[in-house]
Amino acid sequence: MPNQALAEQGTVMNPLIPVVGKIIKIVEETPDVKTFHxxxxxxxxxxPLPGQLAMVSMLPIGEAMFSITSQGENHxxxxxxxxxxxxxxxxxxxxxxxxxxxxxxxxxxxIEICKGKDLLFxxxxxxxxxxxxxxxxxxxxxxxFGKLHVIYGARSPQDLCFKDDLFENWPKVMDMQVDVTxxxxxxxxxxxxxxxxxxxxxxxxxxxxxxxxxxxxxxxxKFVLQSLAxxxxxxxxxxxxxxxxxxxxxxxxxxxxxxxxxxxxxxPVFTLAQLNQMPNxx
Amino acid sequence: xxxxxKNNLNNFLEKISSGYQLFxxxxxxxxxxxxxxxxxxxxxxxxNTVVPPKELFFPQTEHMYCYKAHKQEAAVEEIAAxxxxxxxxxxxxxxxxxxxxxxxxxxxxxxxxxxxxxxxENTLVIALGCRKPEPTCFCSSLGVDPSGTELADVMAWDAGxxxxxxxxSDKGKKFLEENSAQLEDLAGVTQPTAECTMVLQVEGLTAKxxxxxxxxxxxxxCKKCLNCGTCTYLCPTCHCFDIQGKTRGESGVKFRCWxxxxxxxxxxxxxxxxxxxxxxxRVRQRFLHKLQYIPxxxxxxxCVGCGRCVVKCPVNVDITRIIKQIGEVSLDA
Numbered sequence: 329m330p331n332q333a334l335a336e337q338g339t340v341m342n343p344l345i346p347v348v349g350k351i352i353k354i355v356e357e358t359p360d361v362k363t364f365h366x367x368x369x370x371x372x373x374x375x376p377l378p379g380q381l382a383m384v385s386m387l388p389i390g391e392a393m394f395s396i397t398s399q400g401e402n403h404x405x406x407x408x409x410x411x412x413x414x415x416x417x418x419x420x421x422x423x424x425x426x427x428x429x430x431x432x433x434x435x436x437x438x439i440e441i442c443k444g445k446d447l448l449f450x451x452x453x454x455x456x457x458x459x460x461x462x463x464x465x466x467x468x469x470x471x472x473f474g475k476l477h478v479i480y481g482a483r484s485p486q487d488l489c490f491k492d493d494l495f496e497n498w499p500k501v502m503d504m505q506v507d508v509t510x511x512x513x514x515x516x517x518x519x520x521x522x523x524x525x526x527x528x529x530x531x532x533x534x535x536x537x538x539x540x541x542x543x544x545x546x547x548x549x550k551f552v553l554q555s556l557a558x559x560x561x562x563x564x565x566x567x568x569x570x571x572x573x574x575x576x577x578x579x580x581x582x583x584x585x586x587x588x589x590x591x592x593x594x595x596p597v598f599t600l601a602q603l604n605q606m607p608n609x610x
Numbered sequence: 611x612x613x614x615x616k617n618n619l620n621n622f623l624e625k626i627s628s629g630y631q632l633f634x635x636x637x638x639x640x641x642x643x644x645x646x647x648x649x650x651x652x653x654x655x656x657x658n659t660v661v662p663p664k665e666l667f668f669p670q671t672e673h674m675y676c677y678k679a680h681k682q683e684a685a686v687e688e689i690a691a692x693x694x695x696x697x698x699x700x701x702x703x704x705x706x707x708x709x710x711x712x713x714x715x716x717x718x719x720x721x722x723x724x725x726x727x728x729x730x731e732n733t734l735v736i737a738l739g740c741r742k743p744e745p746t747c748f749c750s751s752l753g754v755d756p757s758g759t760e761l762a763d764v765m766a767w768d769a770g771x772x773x774x775x776x777x778x779s780d781k782g783k784k785f786l787e788e789n790s791a792q793l794e795d796l797a798g799v800t801q802p803t804a805e806c807t808m809v810l811q812v813e814g815l816t817a818k819x820x821x822x823x824x825x826x827x828x829x830x831x832c833k834k835c836l837n838c839g840t841c842t843y844l845c846p847t848c849h850c851f852d853i854q855g856k857t858r859g860e861s862g863v864k865f866r867c868w869x870x871x872x873x874x875x876x877x878x879x880x881x882x883x884x885x886x887x888x889x890x891x892r893v894r895q896r897f898l899h900k901l902q903y904i905p906x907x908x909x910x911x912x913c914v915g916c917g918r919c920v921v922k923c924p925v926n927v928d929i930t931r932i933i934k935q936i937g938e939v940s941l942d943a
């Protein structure tokens with residue numbers, strides 16, 4: 329069946345061509361991260377699985393792949409850090425701006441592996457964005473999962489993303505724990521100061537019955553993986569998401585491969601056990 | 611066998627071109643490539659073309675959609691991927707095999723590339739068997755028979771004074787029937803056969819490469835590569851593309867164009883990270899893609915042994931030599 333998955337999820341039949349969407353809300357998360365709420369004239373552009381991706385474009389500037397951090401009844405949310413030409417243009421945009429959007433792409437988080445287990449989410453900086461889609465999914469389907477535990481860090485208190493979730497929404501959820509750290513505090517910060525891997529080891533959550541989901545800067549992931557191994561987590565219990573430069577989003581244009589896997593299509597979510605089988609090129 | 615005498619070939623092609631858009635191998639501006647048939651075209655049937663036929667299915671640049679951007683408003687209009695019925699005449703068995711690789715890439719794994727699909731489905735392929743493979747040809751080692759292929763719609767052979775034809779698909783059978791008035795029964799004419807003179811050992815190559823990602827061989831191989839991308843542009847299976855736009859005023863067009871894993875920008879991310887920062891990673895990617903990744907993903911070689919990259923590389927990076935070098939590596943050490 330041609331592009332059946334796309335058709336079922338309600339998007340256009342030619343997967344390389346965007347539909348026009350509109351920014352309906354902008355949340356300033358940090359000095360360089362904003363969350364954009366996007367809809368189309370037909371409502372939500374499509375219904376992604378937690379962890380899936382979409383191509384967002386500002387015409388005529390360019391197009392790039394972003395994780396979908398959350399979704400509502402009629403919109404998708406993208407938390408986007410200002411790092412290049414496209415993201416700078418997005419940061420300058422105001423509510424009402426029309427953009428291009430196509431997707432959803434990628435595999436999403438393996439819900440079946442997570443069901444019935446306690447989940448440990450470890451995020452750093454903007455790396456909380458993809459993980460948040462799963463956290464929100466777990467909260468919406470609370471009875472399907474065990475305890476939820478978020479360990480999150482950023483460079484400074486003002487660089488913490490999703491502060492409403494971290495300090496208001498998530499701590500109120502049943503059986504949900506949120507621990508936040510910053511690399512460097514300020515005069516108002518009374519929480520933990522230190523890097524995420526050290527904070528993780530200090531909290532020392534037991535691997536028993538648990539799946540760990542981590543995303544953040546490469547250097548954080550590297551040390552988080554070492555810490556998790558030290559704490560007894562097996563590669564099958566650890567899930568992470570990767571990013572690569574992408575153009576097509578459907579495994580044709582070539583550039584996001586790691587070995588014979590395409591991150592846009594076979595990823596971006598992999599278990600550490602899967603990554604261990606792949607060439608070390610990311 | 612049914613065939614056409616060579617002194618009648620132009621009439622035959624002329625006739626086909628009245629019903630189809632016909633592409634033939636020809637001399638064009640100092641090189642050879644597939645071009646639309648027209649009176650006076652200089653056919654190039656002796657040797658394979660310098661430029662492979664992939665550009666007929668996957669053009670070097672291809673418009674995808676138009677857009678308009680005015681203040682906060684944006685509009686997108688798809689450019690239809692329509693294609694007239696076409697005939698590709700004279701593709702060699704290696705290049706027909708390359709279409710099988712491109713089919714796997716563009717038409718499988720959950721998504722169909724509609725731009726490619728439209729052209730592919732509307733094109734009847736007449737393959738031409740090789741009489742005398744070049745010294746740089748090695749398709750036989752990669753499972754291709756230079757004499758003929760079962761993957762074309764019609765197989766043609768150069769039997770000296772005539773070209774003879776055999777249908778290989780229902781579409782090909784119908785085509786030969788349609789054009790039977792142009793074909794004569796050439797008694798006593800048989801299909802010639804051919805073999806590559808170069809023979810490479812490729813058994814176990816993919817499995818060996820799976821253990822060679824970190825091998826020092828790549829440091830050696832990459833040294834003289836210029837990262838110029840010639841190999842990827844002339845490769846009949848290279849399919850990587852970029853998506854770019856050109857804007858005039860408030861409107862523009864988005865197109866895709868060939869890209870190359872040889873270029874640094876190919877994998878460079880907006881934040882500055884590049885998973886393939888140096889020549890070593892890029893050269894390794896190209897050869898592993900052909901010899902390990904495509905075999906793992908699609909169950910066939912990503913190289914069809916046409917030898918174009920061997921001939922045209924300005925510094926003589928030679929995939930046949932690299933295959934031999936890989937064969938000589940001892941992994942126990």
